[in-house]
Amino acid sequence: GNSVTQMEGPVTLSEEAFLTINCTYTATGYPSLFWYVQYPGEGLQLLLKATKADDKGSNKGFEATYRKETTSFHLEKGSVQVSDSAVYFCALSEGAGGTSYGKLTFGQGTILTVHP
Amino acid sequence: EPEVTQTPSHQVTQMGQEVILRCVPISNHLYFYWYRQILGQKVEFLVSFYNNEISEKSEIFDDQFSVERPDGSNFTLKIRSTKLEDSAMYFCASRGDGQETQYFGPGTRLLVL
Numbered sequence: 001g002n003s004v005t006q007m008e009g010p011v012t013l014s015e016e017a018f019l020t021i022n023c024t025y026t027a028t029g030y031p032s033l034f035w036y037v038q039y040p041g042e043g044l045q046l047l048l049k050a051t052k053a054d055d056k057g058s059n060k061g062f063e064a065t066y067r068k069e070t071t072s073f074h075l076e077k078g079s080v081q082v083s084d085s086a087v088y089f090c091a092l093s094e095g096a097g098g099t100s101y102g103k104l105t106f107g108q109g110t111i112l113t114v115h116p
Numbered sequence: 117e118p119e120v121t122q123t124p125s126h127q128v129t130q131m132g133q134e135v136i137l138r139c140v141p142i143s144n145h146l147y148f149y150w151y152r153q154i155l156g157q158k159v160e161f162l163v164s165f166y167n168n169e170i171s172e173k174s175e176i177f178d179d180q181f182s183v184e185r186p187d188g189s190n191f192t193l194k195i196r197s198t199k200l201e202d203s204a205m206y207f208c209a210s211r212g213d214g215q216e217t218q219y220f221g222p223g224t225r226l227l228v229l
Contacts, residue, residue, distance in 0.1 A: 043222035043223050044159070045220070046219070049216060049217065093218075102211060103149065104159075106151075106158050108157070108158045109158070
């Protein structure tokens with residue numbers, strides 16, 4: 001079955017530091033890949049996505065590139081802010097159609113704390 | 117911007133009691149989902165719902181669980197006889213036709229005592 005593995009957390013950084021959160025996946029087909037973010041006390045929000053190999057998703061300074069050859073979708077940001085403190089989830093979906101109705105398979109989440 | 121809403125935000129219940137968790141998906145969406153997250157663990161898929169029937173369900177979604185779309189706007193998850201291990205955050209999500217992105221509600225935190 002499908003699975004997603006994220007780097008162990010928590011991650012603690014100083015403001016303006018570079019962020020990388022690793023994500024690798026196992027899938028039987030050609031999944032779409034997502035990063036969701038959960039701010040304290042809130043639900044899951046889509047941060048960015050990529051639907052095919054070599055696509056780069058980007059939003060709010062965050063980027064991730066769909067690497068089929070390494071089955072990875074690492075999240076990066078060049079300069080983090082205190083407001084980026086949250087839990088980040090990598091996820092995949094086999095997409096609609098066929099036998100899948102687009103359910104998401106999540107990684108375990110990575111807690112990011114950014115200090116001033 | 118349209119959003120998915122869930123009620124209640126918190127629910128405390130006694131073991132063996134029935135609970136109903138409610139969700140209002142985004143109005144023109146056609147695919148609906150429930151996920152749960154036990155404290156400290158992954159977000160897990162429970163069930164997907166399309167065209168007024170279950171389209172896919174996980175091993176977790178056993179006979180004690182049921183879903184319903186009673187009135188064209190609400191989407192509910194019922195747990196018939198709660199167990200201690202049902203304590204978790206339950207998320208509802210919805211997706212539009214032809215779209216990849218699922219939009220999540222803020223979750224209901226369920227505590228079974």
